[in-house]
Amino acid sequence: MNTQGLGLLQSSAVKEMANIGLGHAATALAGLTGQTYVMDVPVVERLVLEDVPQFVGGREDVMVAVYMDFEGDVVGQTAYVFPWDSAQVLWATLVGKAPATPDDVDELAASATLEVGNIICSSFLNAISDLTGLRMHATPPMVSIDSVTSILSTVAAEAEIRDLLGLVLETDIRMEGTPRTPGYFLCMPNEAGLSLLLERMGVSEAA
């Protein structure tokens, strides 16, 4: 796997942005559900796009994903990909029952997922936008419930068309007291956008 090594300073700046962005996302989720959410400090990797699916190690388990394009000073796409078990906890909280299988996900459950994903991706973008003063506008999200590799390969293909970078954060936003089930947050800005973000974080591209 090619990690296209971010420099040490760049890496810590990206990690800091990821921490702040995901922290805001967890807070927003707590507001939506009335539950306390905790978050793992993310592991951040910059990957060649065709290696993004391999990040999970060739797994085929079902995950739930919300994808969102963003526009503004920095353009790109985000996706929050979380385990089926975490989705079930969310569905039980938000719509009162959790679908037993992916086939049982009805319109209501899918809409709830869309809303949760919207809140997570938007709060992530808003937090980074506030931090850096760069505009990053959310756009309407889309949902997929499929094997994690199918989800990641589709997001990577889209990023390839748009010439975006593959920043993958492994993290876990979970309700307090529920088991740890890591998910993935993909933040895929354009190259110029990442340079701008790093510059605003006080790190030059050459570092």
Place this chain on the structure above:
Amino acid sequence: MPTGTVLSVGMAEIKVAKGPVVYSCLGLGSCIGLCAIDAASGVSGMVHIMLPEAFKDKPVEKPGKFADTGLPEMLKLMEKQGADLGRLQVAYAGGAQVFNFGASADSRLDVGARNATAVEALVLKLRLRVLGKDVGGSSGRTVTVDTSTGVCTVRTVKAGEAELCRLKSV
């Protein structure tokens, strides 16, 4: 039971082999996995296509990434191993739109459909004999081809595993 070596064909990869092998393209979302077998020479190949065509303004580092460079490259490699391209039997699957719920789901992320169209046009142009295809829809697929039996299977989360077709085995 599969008998040959298992060759996992990752995104943008091309694998070619002589003799019995099992190819596996795991988690094809919008991507397409295409397998060809020349039974008489025992040569087979599989490509995991990510996008319909190479970018005009960028060098192609991995030909397997694009339909228009990947398929010809795979055929070239197969020919080098002794395959007669006139005898090939082909199967392909993938090109789904896995993000199928949301206001913009119809207009965005249509790369799966574009991949399917591109591959379809290419196999026609190259006069390849297609015995099975399973493209489009909203389910990601895992495609496995056992060249010792010629059996191509497609697995999805919702429908489980099903046989797509049987190519002539090596």
